[in-house]
Structure formats: structure tokens, C-alpha cells
Amino acid sequence: MSVILVFLLVIAGFAGWWLSHQRLMAKPWLEQGLASDFVGLDRSALPTAKIGLGVFLAVVGCLFALFTSAYFMRMAVSDWQPLPLPRLLWLNTGVLVLSSVALHCTSVAARRGQIDTVRLGLATAGLTTLAFLVGQLMAWRQLTADGYFLASNPANSFFYLITGMHGLHVLGGLVALGRTTTSAWAGTRPERLRLGVELCAMYWHFLLFVWLAIFALLAGWAATFIDICRQMLT
Amino acid sequence: MAVALVLVLIVVGSVLFHLLSPWWWTPIASNWAYIDNTIIITFWITGVVFAAVVLFMAYCVFRFRHREGNRAAYEPENKRLESWLTIVTAVGVTALLVPGLFVWSRFVNVPSDATEVEVVGQQWQWSFRLPGRDGKLGTSDTRDVTADNPLGVIPKDPNGQDDVVVEAADLHLPVGKPVKMLLRSIDVLHDFYVPEFRAKMDMIPGSVTYFWFTPTRTGTFQVLCAELCGQGHPMMHGVVMVDTQQDYMAWLGQQQTFAQLSAPKQTGSADETTGQTAALGPEIAARLETVGSR
Amino acid sequence: MVDITPADGIPPAEVAEVELYHPHGWWTKYVFSQDAKVIAVQYSATATAIGLVALVLSWLMRLQLGFPGTFDFITPEAYYQFITMHGMIMVIYLLTALFLGGFGNYLIPLMVGARDMVFPYVNMLSYWIYLLAVLVLVSSFFAPGGPTGAGWTLYPPQAIMSGTPGGQDWGIILMLSSLILFIIGFTMGGLNYVVTVLQGRTRGMTMMRLPLTVWGIFTATVMALLAFPALFVASVMMLLDRVLGTSFFMPAISEMGEQLQHNGGSPILFQHLFWFFGHPEVYIVALPAFGIVSDLISTHARKNIFGYRMMVWAIVGIGALSFVVWAHHMYVSGMHPYFGFFFATTTLIIAIPTAIKVYNWVLTLWRGDIHLTIPMLFALAFIVTFVNGGLTGLFLGNVVVDVPLSDTMFVVAHFHMVMGVAPILVVFGAIYHWYPKVTGRMLDETLGRFHFWVTFLGAYLIFFPMHYLGLMGVPRRYAELTDMTIMTESAHHLNSFISIMAFIVGFAQMVFLFNLIWSIRHGREAGGNPWRATTLEWQTPQTPPAHGNFGKDLPIVYRWAYDYSVPGAKEDFIPQNMPGSFGPSREPA
């Protein structure tokens, strides 16, 4: 359970930082009126949707941290046999990076109001993401063809489970991306479009980060890394 | 008025119930009187707090109930009072925790002279295994469980050959000798619980858990399963008899070893044993079926 | 610095940044509504309906325990299905849904001065997914093999094996699917509750001016968002074990002489995941209750809540600490015994902020002007019950004391007191308190008092004596208490008594339901602010509040939520949106 505890510690850090700006030590009964120094306390200047997405990403992060915790705990049992990761995953990683980069460029373009670049970027991101999903499916097929079935070993089970969960989240993102893309063609208000694009970009960067983390986990580097850390400590 | 009175009555009633009611723990039969003492300490501290808080409330309700023209005092906080209350609470909590942890460290550190006894749970019966003359239990594996080897003792392990196997029957223990109960399950979670011993621990398929205790008086005690393990859970009773050393040796002499049990059965006596230890589990399952079909 | 009145220099209340959605027909107004108040009522009604099922199940269980052998149709199999559904419904589908989906939806926007939740559409989806989850849960009653009988903890391996009702049938699959749906739905709602508190507050409503109700619900929601994923992960993995034959939680097993396919899995891993959710869950139910009860006490004692700052810190502290105590449910699970030292310590440390909250409630009563209204009565009853249940928690948290008591009736009595009866009493108090705002009419007083006394005293009489059965060693989850050498004859009589009390308490709830329905039409007209309370929900131009809550302009907040009986003020309460400065020694900010 240490991974999830570390994750929660990070969340607690954020929460603590935010709380420390809420004047928790103030004596509210002494403060009447609408003093101008409170105005800054009212709310964040960030768009509400971004804060909403941020909270949601914390929940998703929690989910994957828990899978990771479970992975490490189950890995300690002797019947664990790591499975060879298909090479294809490297290609998929590259494709996912591409889509993330595409969305980054799109949000820059949206800020500058270059609607054509935005359309191009959105389309690229959508296609590369689809390619990623197809690539993941092909990696699954390759593994089953080689006899690495879901239930034959816990390492396999975790591989399918975690990549599947990640894939589902990507799929959900595609729905949002699809809506943004249609609105880019339908010609919504530029601020709205820009917000939509930025939200997508944020989500994609996050899912890319999650993917890199679970790739490292499934490839066994994470375990090695932790071992090294542990040895350095002792 | 009525409210304040009821609050007082709740405190008085609860205390009287505690002191006078006939429902209390069973007479202890192990060395874990420490645990009982910790419970008594806890009862005292928590009882005082409960009475204090509720009586204070009763007083407030009586004294400060609304009457025409009343107005509440204005007091947003009182740092000193709050700090004092925090400190007193912290002291109270420490007074509970320290003895508790002290006893826990005894509970988890098994004395070196404890003899090992294995308990095996399965739906819905208890079996036991005692080390034979070599004083060692052979290793076991759920994968080795068969009709002839109900506990899954690994046949190749020489340490296991002389182990005494008590399948679905009563366990006997000598009085005054510390025992380490090694707990194992071959199917689901169970929990070996004898109320008079005060100790209990879950049994987990795939691993071995333990607790230890010293029986302090002879007698017959009922084993209960304390972890929901399926439909037969409430009927999963067993029996532990704490004997004098003599009686214990006599009982032990009549038991079969693993080697004897797994030897090809030719003699009539071996058949008898299998007949006598007719497993309880299927019996309960049958009983459930009749209950179910009612 | 001087006080600032809303004259010049202050911009008018801003229009909410979410463009308010406007319902067009009956369907979008009352069924597929995006108005948080309607969603709140929908959540509450659904939770109450499914809660009634759980109540009936508790009667059936008490029939069996109180009069063993009399009721043939309650087989062990049925009994286990009853406890599982009862426990799961009560904890998740009733209390969590009611406090967060019901009270959260109704009160957060009103109390923080917002027009609605920040993402109304997602909020609506949240309810419909919740309803779906409830329907899937209910469908398991009609599935072949019936609902699961694994206990609400759903421990593997037994949860998915044939010895447990529903283990190899549909029961467990439907249960896990329903939980997964619930979590998805809850996450959608939870995002709303959190972000509305963060971003939806009206001008002047700083965090430290929020009523404690909002603090409680807010913190509980944050906790729920972080804790429910653990249940999600556990459910998904168990579902795979059950349906596709993986071995996440399933070790090698020889079941009734037959070897199962699984290998190597870890039942303890499930328990860690489950309780990583399960313990915070206790506080997810408790913190909203803490918050609400603080407001009830303060309002009806006409006195500011004592030690507001401490109360806020305690809520936040309890919320944070409750993520590092989960394994106190696993002292006798066979985990490494040295964990016991750590978790016993953290568990008892949590007792300190919790105790501070109790002190502050009773100190609020001190020198108050206590109106013994029905909400106040329920608040007082809550304190008694909660203190009782909290103190028995000190037994169970103190690892070695837990050894003889765990999995006995003592535990059942403890958690019913602390997370069953206590929060339910707050729910009742809160309903009597806010019903006039929701419907515009008061609940009937006589029926209310009857309901209060029977529920409070009855529940105490059910669960207080039950501790002593546990002390005696009577295990929980026993469908049959026959052939128990430890149980004396009188213990069986006590059980019958407890059962009779349970029926009486249950009956009183029917009276309450009647009151709820009857008073919609026939209750006394309440007016906008019958309790003369300070918080914003009582200051709406219409009662019940219209769509958008506050009419043309959002309120501006000038003070904290607890300006009761301020010296110098004419009335004994000053609404949060009333400008001006009162009191002798008040320094402006």
C-alpha cells in the first residue's frame, strides 16, 4: 500500500497548500463586512472546468496508484512470472506521445486564434490516439497468440487489467475530443473552443504520464528502481 | 425538564445495567487475563467520560432551556479550556493505549517453549495436527489435499510422517503448557475462536497464521468459527478439551499418525478409523440442504 | 480598517458563470432535471426507498436471532443474503447517497450562495447512474440463486465460491457491478460538490465563513473521491477472478474435496483494498453528520458554535488521519502482527480530534438558550449515541482488546451506534430542520416527538445491551444461535427483547414516513426562516427556493455563519448577508 500512501501524501500536500491560503487561523467572528482583502480568497482565477478536471485527474491518479499498489503486493507471491512485453508497446508509446504533442500545439494555436491549425491539431490528435488504441489491441492479440492468457499468470492478469483500464480512460477522452473537434468545425465561440482544447490537452498529458508510469511498472523497471532505492537506503 | 431527566436516566440505567446484568464474559481459561484487565481499564475510563458528557448535557438542558426573555451568552471560543480538554483527552487515550500495546507485544511474541499445534479449517469443520516424536510438523500444501490426505501434508516430507492427525474430531491440550496454534485453511477464511481463551485469529488459505496461549484450567470448551465462511458458518463448532498431563498422554496414545493413515488400508481397524472420523463438513452440508428444502 | 458597506466601490453580485440551464417541460423540470434541488430530492427519495428494504431485512434478521427456529423460511442462506444486503444498502446506498447526494446537493449551492452546482449536467447523470446502481442491486433479489450472502465486506475467497449464497450464481456479479456503477455515479456527483465549494461561493463567502455543514460534506466528498477508487479496484479485480478465472485474490483452494483452478492469490490484498475504502467510508458518513449537527445545535441553542476554528481543523484532521487507520479492521486477519502497534496508535490518535468535536458541541449548549425543538432533540440524541459508540470504538481500536471482541456482537453494537444510529439520528434532525425549506411547510410536531422518543430510546435499548452479548463471546453473522455453550438462557431472552425493540423502532419509522407525506399538504405554513437561522439557505426570496435559488442578485456575505445572540444586536441572530457591524469588541478585518 506504499504507492497509494505516497500518492495521497502528494494530494495532501496540495490540499495543505490550498488550505494554508484560506486563513484557517483567522477568527471569523471578528471579521465583519466585505473587506477587500477577502476578495482574493473567494475563488481561484482558473476556469471552473479546469479545476473540475484537475479534481477528476486526482481521482484517476488515485485509481492507478491503487492498481500499482495491488500489483506490487501480488508480485511478492512466488507464482509471479513476468511476461515479455511486446515490442509494439514502444511504437504505441511513440504514437501516444505524438497525440499529446499535437494537442499541445493545438492549444497554443487556440490561444493565438489560428482556427485552421486547431482543426489540424485536433484531427491529428484524434487519429494518433485511435492508432494508439488499435496498437494496444494488437499488443493484446500478440500476447494471446503467444499463449499469455489473462488467467494463466497474475503478471498477465495485471497487464491486461491495467492496460485495459488505461485504454478505457483514453476512450473516454476520445469522446470529449470528438465533441471539441465537432465544435471546432461548427464554429463555436473562440474562448469556448480554447477551453475545450486546453482541457483535452490537460487530460492527454495526464494519460500520457500515466501510461509512461504503468509502462515502467509492467516492464519491471519500477520494481528494479525501487529495489535500488531500497538498497541505497540500507 | 423531561429531556434532562431522560438523559440522567440513560446514564444511571447504563451504569446499573453494566453492574447488575447477568451478561458478562465467560470465566477465563487461559493466561490472557491481561486482556481482561485492559478491558476493565477501558471500561473505567470510557464509563467516566460517557457519564461526564451526558450528565453535563443534562445539566445544560435543564439550566439553559429556553424561557421567555432568555438570551444566550456570546463566547466564540476559549483557548485555555480547549487546550486543557485536549491535554486531558490525550492523557486518557495514552492511558488506554500504553497498557494495550504492552499486552499486544506479549500476544505476538511466542515463548520459545510453546509446543506447536496446527489447526486446519475447512467448510465446515475443524481438524488438527500435532507434531510427532520428532517435535516438528511436516510441511503442507493445499494442492496435496486428497481424500486420504485431508490436511494436505506433503507426503515426501519426512518430518510429516509421524505427525498426529486428528480429522474432524476433538482437540486435546495439556493444561499449563504454552501452545502456539498454527492456523491454516484449505478453502476459505475461517477464524479459530474459543471465547474462554480470549484469543482468536483468522485462518487464510495459502498462508499460516498463529496465536499462542497457555490453558490454565481443565475443561471442555467450544470452538466457534468467527469469520463468515459460507452457509455452514454458524454450525462450524468444534471442541477443545484441556486435560491433565496424564489424560492428555492417554488421548495422544490413541491417535493415528499421518503415516498410519496414509498406509494402504488392509486391516479392519484402519477402516474403523475412517468410519469414525466421518467428516462433519458433509454432514453440515446435508443438514443445510434439508433446511433449504423446507 | 473600517467596515465596508455595500454602497460604492463594490461590484454588484456577479451573475453565475455557468449559464443557467432552463428547463422546458415537465420532464426536464421534474425528471431529467439539472437543478441540484430536484436532484437532491430524487437522491433522497431513492435512498429512502432502498433504505426501507434494508429496514425490512433487519426485521427478518432480528426475527431469526430473537426467536431461533421459529421461522423456517429464514434459512442460513437467506440470513446471509439479508445481512449482506442490509449492511451494503445501509452504508452505501442509503447513508452515503443521502448525505452527499441528498443533503450535499440541496445544501451546498444554497449555503455557499450559488445558483446551482457548477456542472449541472454531470450532476444529473450522477443521479441516474446511482438509480441504475440501485436497480442492479435490487435485481439481484430476483436473480437465480438470489443476492450474495458474503457479508457486506465481500471477503474472497468465499465471496465467489459455491459455499456462499450467490457466490457461483448471479448474486456477487450483480453486487460488484452495482458497486462499480455507484462509484462512477458518485464520482460525477462528487466532482460537483467539491468544485462548487471551491468555485461557486458567492462574494464574501470565504472558507472560514462557511457553515460547518458545508465543511463536513466537502471534506467527506474529498475523502470519498479518494477512497472509493479502492473499492472500485477491489471490485473489478474480484469480478475478473469470478468471471474470467484470474487469481488476484484467489489462492490454491481445495473446496469440498475438489481442487479449484486458482493459484497464489492473496485474500489479504482484498482486505487491505476494501478497508482502505471502508474505514474512510465510516467518516464519509460521519463527517456530514458532524457538520449538520453542529449547525442544528448552534441554531436551536441560539448560540454560536463553540470553537469554530477547532471544529474546522478537527474535520480536516479527522479526514486526513482516517486514511492511515484502515488496518484496525484487520487486527485478527492474520496480517503481520507488528502492524498492530502502528494502527492502534493512529486509531487512538483520531479519538482526540473526535473528542474535541464532542466537547465543543456540549460547550455550545453551555449558557445557551436551548429551544427543545425536534431537530435539537435529535441533535442531543446524536451526541449521546455517538459518544457511546465512539467510546466503544476505543475498545476495538486498542489492538489487544479487539482480539476477544472482534467479530462478535460487540462489534455489531459498536458500529450500529456510531455509524448506524448516530448518523441516522442526524438525518432525522436535518429533515425536521430543512423540510420547511424544501416544502414550505413544517412537519407535524406531535408525530415528530413520538418518532423521536421511540427511535432514540428504542435504538439505545437495541444496541446498548448487545455489547454485553459480544463481551460474552456471541459471534456476529451467526444465522443460528443454537448449541452455543457460552450462551445462557437469559442471553436468549435478551435477544428476544432486542428483536422486539427493533420492531417497535421500525414501526416508528412508518409514522415518520407518514408525517413526511402528510405534511407536504397539511403541515403548518413555515415561512421563509422558521428557525430564525443565519445561513444563506434561509434567506432565499422564495420558499421553496426557485430555480437559480436567489432571485436576480446573488447574496453578498458579510459575516460568518454563527452570529447568534451577538451582544448589541437587536435580534438574536444576524443573517450572513446582512451588512453592518455589531458587537462590542469586534475588530474589523
Ligand code: HEM
Ligand atoms: C434499527 C435499525 C437496525 C437494526 C435492527 C439492524 C439490525 C442488524 C442486524 C440484526 C445485523 C446482523 C448482525 C449479525 O448477525 O451479524 C445487522 C448488520 C449490519 N447492519 Fe444493521 N440494523 C439496523 C440499522 C442499521 C443502520 C442504520 C446501518 C447503517 C450503517 C446498519 C449497518 C449494518 C451493517 C454494516 C451490518 C453488517 C453486515 C454484515 O455483517 O455484513 N444497520 N444489522
Ligand SMILES: [Cu+2]
Ligand atoms: Cu466460519
Ligand SMILES: [Cu+2]
Ligand atoms: Cu475503521
